[in-house]
Amino acid sequence: MSEEKSLNFIEEIVEADLKSGKYSSIVTRFPPEPNGYLHIGHAKSICLNFGLALKYGGKTNLRFDDTNPVTEDTEYVDSIKDDVRWLGFEWAEERYASDYFEQLYGFAVQLIQKGLAYVDDSTSEEIAMQKGTPTQPGTNSPFRDRSVEENMTLFAEMRDGKYKDGEKVLRAKIDMGHVNMHMRDPIIYRIKHAHHHRTGDTWCVYPMYDFAHGQSDAIENITHSVCTLEFIPHRALYEWFIEQLGIFPSKQYEFARLNMTYTVMSKRKLLQLVNEGFVNGWDDPRMSTISGMRRRGYTAPAIREFCDRIGIAKRDNLIDVGLLEFCVREHLNKIAVRRMVVFDPLKVIITNHNGETEMLSSENNPEDLNAGNRDIPFSNELFIEKDDFMEVPSKKYFRLAPGQMVRLKSAYIIRCDEVVKDAVGNITELHCTYIPESKSGSDTSGINVKGTLHWVSAKHAVHAEVRLYDRLFKVEDVGNAEGDFKDHINTDSLEVIPNAFAEPALAMDSAEDRYQFLRKGYFCLDKDSTPEKLVFNRTVTLKDTWAKEQKKS
Incomplete structure (x- = not known):
């Protein structure tokens, strides 16, 4: 009987x-800002929020924090919804902070009427100076004691578009000497004459995150508002607004965000990589975005398993990306169909074969008894990998060499009889004989060989481009590395093999299939594929070779 998994600290609170x-039931929310694509760090938050609701019979809202019209776009909204669904979750209600703009404005008016908010004409620099420092109290704004009536008039005029961007702001009136800098009269509304992706030009004043977030939670009766550790200093303000407005008492809880080796988790930095051409878009398979990982061939169950394994903690730590890759390998090993693809071909002529095509059978996945078998054409002209042949072999070399025998996967044993070279001494092809009695599954030859090679029939091979992706950064802890993070980009993170040869079954498979190219790694079909030329992305190697390579260098 397996040991029951212990609860994380948020599950303990919920229970x-x-x-x-x-509470009779719980309500959580996932509240992304639609200013970029989601990354693997967001996947952790998605799995936590939706997972809590699923486990305890509650519900989760998807709420877009669209309070900054300058950086937001419907492209990002659509991509976020696609990613959440792809990860395997469905939200109870789709909400937007912009749904609540009128209510939020009304909340701000309530604060003004209670003498707890005022319009400030100070510049952003002056407000920053007024805030003081963590060790020195702030100073009051000269506009802090405006009357309720004057503040009401000015705030209405701000809404009506009478003032320019930055000319005035609305600040909460709390305590300029508070030990928490966030409580020193924070800005709650600013002027932005910008087109909003949902409300158009209806509004020119927009609530700040700290003002919109807690009130949106309260409007939706969110019971457990889960966010990352950097929001701990914001909690006091979150609770102050709710208390002063007398609205539903949502509660904020913080957990450690995901930090992962050889990876950046900042939307700002990811946007730089896209805009400056270091990668080919948000869904580049080297990106830490969910769409990039999806394109690379990562699976949703593998990402969910990874998020489950790393758990929910109260302290930040650095997670080894190797754990994510391990989870991907574990899942792909179970579901990936096996195929043979030759990256760097060397032609093999079977001299004692009659030239007619023979269809052989090979299992699709030895880990899945229901996966069945596929037909593989065998002819007198084959391709093997160049590095599977050595003209002068070392003592323990078990692949093909002059006079040496190997087994071709799911086919026959062959022996190399002759090496053919061109005028400058390059090997152009091998002449071999096959042992007809050595057919896989019905071998009566009595011959034992130690090496098994993958191969494809040259007459039936399908042309393919293969993209070998590696880690985008060379240093383990990119966030704490010296200099600009872009200085640490791995310039060898993509190798393109333009003319690989694949067995014909690959041309008939589904685009959703996952593959193990025998002896090469796990792969998936890329969106750049056409019927004329297949394009495959390496998802992950068969084994973790990265750590070994780093130790050598």
């Missing part, structure tokens, strides 16, 4: 709240 009767 205590349900047991005490504080």
